[in-house]
Amino acid sequence: GDSVTQMEGPVTLSEEAFLTINCTYTATGYPSLFWYVQYPGEGLQLLLKATKADDKGSNKGFEATYRKETTSFHLEKGSVQVSDSAVYFCAYSGGYQKVTFGIGTKLQVIP
């Protein structure tokens, strides 16, 4: 069935380091892809999204490109800050179907 795969972490980085969180999906059709972020003690909020192949979503310095050929939507940021410490969820929506979330990747950024 449809699924989303991402590493659970935690990923620990020093401030200003480069971040990559991998996300791959298994789905039929042409899903929309999302990255959500959950800060400590809060609910999830949308970070960025892409609705078709080769689209790049971006927000707050984060980017992710919808790669249909590799069924991937990896999250990147060139220089992380302590305030980026959170749990990041990759997700997809196949249209009139439920949104499927990955297990979440915890990011810890140390000064």
Added chain:
Amino acid sequence: NAGVTQTPKFRVLKTGQSMTLLCAQDMNHEYMYWYRQDPGMGLRLIHYSVGEGTTAKGEVPDGYNVSRLKKQNFLLGLESAAPSQTSVYFCASSYLYGEETQYFGPGTRLLVL
């Protein structure tokens, strides 16, 4: 706008007790969802609603019931709580099912002893 709010924020129950979690949204969204979040398992959909008066089962519906009597409210009930229902529960809403952004509440932490 308050967005999505959840009541209560935290609750402790004994096995067999019942309770209702309340979710309210002020964005006039048609669609509402209940998820549970457990370590190593991410978010799993319990039930959802595509409009006032409608509900449908998600991935893990057993042991839960829901109601959507008003468009802005979506209630999640546990009739007889079990320790396996210890979790963090999130409500979300969206304008369109699946395609559009989901807006999440702050969560309810439930501990069943």
